[in-house]
Structures are given as C-alpha cells and as structure tokens.
Amino acid sequence: MVKILDTTLRDGEQTPGVSLNPHEKLEIAIKLDDLGVDIIEAGSAITSKGEREGIKAITSQGLKAEICSFTRAMTVDIDYALECNVDGVHLVVPVSDIHIKHKLRKTREETLKCALDAVEYAKDHGLIVELSGEDATRSDIDFLIELFKKGVEVGADRVCVCDTVGVLTPERSYDLFKRICGEISVPVSVHCHNDFGMATANTLSAIRGGAQECHLTINGIGERAGNASLEEVVMALHILYNIKTNIKTEKLYEVSRVVSRLMKIPVPPNKAIVGDNAFAHEAGIHVDGLIKNNQTYEPIPPEMVGNRRRIILGKHSGKAALKYKLDLMGVSLSKEEFEKVYERIKNLGDLGKYISDVDLKTIINEVRGESPERKIQLDELTVVSGNKITPVASIRLKFSGDRKEEQLIETSFGVGPVDAAINAIRKALSSVADITLEEYHVRSIGSGTDAFVEVTVKLRRGHEVVEVKSQQEDIIRASVDAVMEGINLLI
Numbered sequence: 148m149v150k151i152l153d154t155t156l157r158d159g160e161q162t163p164g165v166s167l168n169p170h171e172k173l174e175i176a177i178k179l180d181d182l183g184v185d186i187i188e189a190g191s192a193i194t195s196k197g198e199r200e201g202i203k204a205i206t207s208q209g210l211k212a213e214i215c216s217f218t219r220a221m222t223v224d225i226d227y228a229l230e231c232n233v234d235g236v237h238l239v240v241p242v243s244d245i246h247i248k249h250k251l252r253k254t255r256e257e258t259l260k261c262a263l264d265a266v267e268y269a270k271d272h273g274l275i276v277e278l279s280g281e282d283a284t285r286s287d288i289d290f291l292i293e294l295f296k297k298g299v300e301v302g303a304d305r306v307c308v309c310d311t312v313g314v315l316t317p318e319r320s321y322d323l324f325k326r327i328c329g330e331i332s333v334p335v336s337v338h339c340h341n342d343f344g345m346a347t348a349n350t351l352s353a354i355r356g357g358a359q360e361c362h363l364t365i366n367g368i369g370e371r372a373g374n375a376s377l378e379e380v381v382m383a384l385h386i387l388y389n390i391k392t393n394i395k396t397e398k399l400y401e402v403s404r405v406v407s408r409l410m411k412i413p414v415p416p417n418k419a420i421v422g423d424n425a426f427a428h429e430a431g432i433h434v435d436g437l438i439k440n441n442q443t444y445e446p447i448p449p450e451m452v453g454n455r456r457r458i459i460l461g462k463h464s465g466k467a468a469l470k471y472k473l474d475l476m477g478v479s480l481s482k483e484e485f486e487k488v489y490e491r492i493k494n495l496g497d498l499g500k501y502i503s504d505v506d507l508k509t510i511i512n513e514v515r516g517e518s519p520e521r522k523i524q525l526d527e528l529t530v531v532s533g534n535k536i537t538p539v540a541s542i543r544l545k546f547s548g549d550r551k552e553e554q555l556i557e558t559s560f561g562v563g564p565v566d567a568a569i570n571a572i573r574k575a576l577s578s579v580a581d582i583t584l585e586e587y588h589v590r591s592i593g594s595g596t597d598a599f600v601e602v603t604v605k606l607r608r609g610h611e612v613v614e615v616k617s618q619q620e621d622i623i624r625a626s627v628d629a630v631m632e633g634i635n636l637l638i
C-alpha cells in the first residue's frame with residue numbers, strides 16, 4: 148500500500164496565475180477526501196489571510212484525510228500553520244548547495260540547525276512533521292541523509308525527497324530511494340516535478356526503490372511543467388505494478404474536471420487517464436478492433452477511472468465505425484444513404500473537420516433531404532451598453548413543434564454586451580437543459596470597424612460537445628447566433 152499526499156491545493160495552486168478563494172479550496176478538499184487521498188496539503192498558511200481562511204475552512208470540515216500546511220524551516224510559518232488547526236506540517240528545507248549558498252545565504256551547518264530547530268518547534272506544538280529536502284536530487288546525498296537522520300532523532304515522522312527541478316531519471320530515482328530507504332527508519336516519500344516529462348516515471352521508480360508515500364497533483368498541475376500527476380501514478384500503480392492505494396479510481400475523471408474548472412486550467416485532450424481523448428478512437432482499424440473486443444485498444448476500461456469511450460468519426464474512420472455510431476443512434480440507412488454519409492465524413496475529414504454526433508445527425512438530415520429542426524429560436528434581442536450603464540440584455544426565445552405556444556423571456560447583466568446577451572440566454576435555458584459554454588473565441592476577418600468577426604463557441608451538455616462558428620459584422624449577433632446554433636444541436 149502506498150500513501151498519497153495530494154498537493155493540488157499547494158504546489159498545484161502555485162501554477163502561475165492561479166489563486167483559489169477559500170470556498171474553492173474547500174470544494175476541492177472535499178472532493179480529494181472523497182477520492183481517498185491520505186494527506187491533503189491544503190496550502191502554505193504563511194502566504195496570506197485568504198489562504199489561511201481556506202485552510203481553516205478545510206480543517207474545520209472533519210475530513211478523513213490528514214491536513215497539512217507547507218512551511219519553511221521558520222517558526223513564523225509554523226505559528227501560522229498552528230493558527231489554521233492543521234494536523235501536520237510539510238516542513239521544507241533547501242538541501243542542495245545551490246539553494247543553501249545562493250538562496251538561503253547560509254552554510255550547511257546553519258541550515259541543518261534551522262531545520263532541526265523547526266522540527267523540534269513543530270513537534271513541541273503537537274504537529275505531525277514531514278521533513279522535506281528541497282532540491283534533494285541535486286544535493287550531496289550524505290548531507291541529505293545526515294539531515295534526515297537528525298530530523299528523525301528530533302521527532303520528524305516522515306521524510307521526503309524533492310526532485311524540485313525535475314532532474315531525476317527513473318534509474319537514478321530507483322538507486323537514490325533504495326539507498327535512502329535503507330538508511331532511514333521512518334517512511335520516505337517522493338515529490339517529483341515534470342520538467343523533463345518524467346515525473347510519473349520517476350515517482351514510480353522511487354516507489355520501486357522503497358518510497359512509501361508520494362506527492363501528487365490532480366491533472367499534474369504545479370510549478371512550471373507541473374508535478375507528478377495523481378491519476379497517472381495511481382493507475383500505473385494499480386494496473387501495471389499491482390500496488391494498491393486508497394484512491395477510488397472511478398472518481399478520477401470527476402475530480403479532474405472540478406480542479407480544472409476551479410483553477411481555470413483546461414485538461415489537455417491527450418492527458419493520460421482523464422483527457423477527453425484518453426479513450427477516444429477515430430482510426431478505422433482501431434474502432435473495428437474495439438467493436439470486436441475493447442481490450443484490443445484499451446489498456447484500462449474507461450469506467451474504471453470515470454471516463455468514457457468515445458468513437459469519433461473523421462478522415463480516418465472505417466465503415467465499421469459509422470455502422471456502430473448509427474446503431475447507437477438507432478438510425479437505419481439504406482445502402483445508398485450509408486455510402487453518401489460515409490463519403491461526406493471522409494470529405495469533411497479531409498478538410499480537417501472533426502465530426503461530432505450532432506454533426507452526424509446534420510449530415511444524415513442533409514443526405515435524406517430533411518431540414519434540421521430548430522427547436523428553439525431567437526425571437527427578440529435587445530442589448531444596452533455605454534460608459535455610464537452596466538451592460539444589460541433582454542431576450543425572447545420561442546419554441547417550435549408541439550411547444551410552439553411557449554416562450555422564454557429573460558434579462559441579464561454582463562461585463563460587456565456580449566456577456567450580457569449570452570448570460571440572458573443561459574438564464575432562459577437553465578430550466579430546459581444543462582448546457583455549459585466551455586470556450587468562446589473571437590477573430591476579426593479583415594480590418595476596420597466594419598470587418599466581419601468570426602465567433603467560435605464550444606458548448607457541452609453532459610458528455611456531448613459541439614463547436615459552432617458564426618460570421619457577421621455584428622459581434623453580438625455573431626455570438627448569439629453561434630450559441631443558439633450550438634444549443635439547437637445539443638437539445
């Protein structure tokens with residue numbers, strides 16, 4: 148069993164430009180606890196008043212996980228951590244000569260004394276202490292081991308080797324941890340950064356070398372290129388190494404999305420385990436294999452990590468994929484229609500287009516000569532903006548078909564006229580469908596104030612995503628038309 152210290156709320160939040168408010172910190176901490184992490188590094192209490200409010204909110208929640216704060220080897224940091232009622236501290240001491248000489252401007256002896264005084268102080272105040280060597284992988288290993296041994300003598304409960312600038316290799320990681328774990332009597336943990344893209348591999352090698360705990364972040368976020376990613380390390384441990392953790396793996400996708408939303412850091416589509424492409428397949432040969440047996444191209448069942456399989460149609464699709472999608476949609480086509488739809492998919496694919504399920508419905512309608520039904524239409528739009536008024540929009544939406552007597556009228560403010568108009572549509576539709584606007588991009592086509600603008604929106608309803616473009620001279624109309632088009636495709 149390997150323990151997980153999750154540092155999404157500390158090292159993860161150190162991602163440049165990211166700052167969580169106390170409510171957001173708490174929301175993530177509750178998700179992490181539910182996920183099953185053993186220790187939550189909730190932040191650095193010294194950082195700010197808001198940070199302390201967030202940590203206090205977490206410690207007052209009665210979570211199962213141990214809650215700790217990052218501290219330097221300084222009593223002032225430990226006092227702030229105590230004020231937040233944490234269970235323990237992640238007490239970090241620079242150990243490489245580069246850091247000791249240039250950053251601390253101390254000697255090794257002075258640094259050692261600082262570290263031991265701080266450990267004693269934290270222990271005297273009843274805290275669990277994890278003593279970390281910062282930049283340990285560029286340090287003199289004999290000095291690192293001396294500091295750890297003396298730290299344990301004065302009460303450190305665990306020690307941690309930090310690969311602060313991500314320079315370990317899997318081979319060095321294994322050897323280093325084999326040696327340290329052989330000499331230290333308390334659990335040793337590993338904290339890896341991803342500067343060379345090897346944080347996951349180095350963490351796994353450290354565990355093979357004897358590390359009993361690892362520091363990880365959701366989605367691998369963190370300083371510079373990030374930290375070792377929790378979902379990658381955990382799944383590799385469970386599936387490839389047969390080593391257990393307390394993580395409930397089926398919750399990984401959901402937690403990944405909560406962190407992404409609150410930290411405003413998109414998850415790259417190709418991110419292992421939790422990316423939207425992690426279980427997506429377009430190539431015809433792959434899809435044919437998958438339909439025959441999922442194991443042909445999936446090393447992990449997607450439901451095991453809360454993700455899902457996506458069969459994508461595009462340039463590389465074969466007929467087995469199209470038949471599979473049509474069966475799922477309950478659509479039956481004549482042989483001739485099938486060939487036409489397949490040809491359209493290949494042609495659109497050649498133009499670089501990704502064909503979503505809603506695009507497929509549109510193609511089928513076109514091939515059959517049926518006009519697509521627009522279920523909701525914009526009837527009226529009024530937007531007011533100026534230098535002495537908060538931008539405000541009112542809209543009237545009308546339904547078609549059996550609901551044609553119904554209409555939705557809504558008003559909303561926004562930071563600008565486009566925002567106000569989109570907010571009004573969102574408000575109006577909140578009772579109809581749970582649709583979120585994931586991306587909004589605007590581009591000018593030509594120059595001058597009368598140039599066309601192209602608005603691209605990405606909308607999501609559950610797992611279904613549509614991307615729609617609209618071009619007009621009027622940016623508000625272009626934005627509203629794109630959103631309305633997307634909504635009609637999704638409902």
Ligand SMILES: CC(=O)SCCNC(=O)CCNC(=O)[C@H](O)C(C)(C)COP(=O)(O)OP(=O)(O)OC[C@H]1O[C@@H](n2cnc3c(N)ncnc32)[C@H](O)[C@@H]1OP(=O)(O)O
Binds near residue numbers: 217218241250251
């Ligand atoms: C590898 C890591 O991720 S380390 C964690 C990084 N996290 C953070 O920095 C948390 C957010 N930081 C902050 O809010 C601020 O930096 C604070 C409040 C901690 C300190 O702010 P300031 O007092 O203005 O100091 P500043 O940030 O400019 O410099 C850091 C000081 O801490 C010292 N220091 C750095 N690490 C340590 C350590 N582990 N133990 C003791 N002292 C340390 C530096 O030598 C420097 O001291 P100096 O001012 O005497 O030269």
Ligand SMILES: CC(=O)C(=O)O
Binds near residue numbers: 158312338
């Ligand atoms: C402590 C820490 O975050 C590091 O050394 O990377």
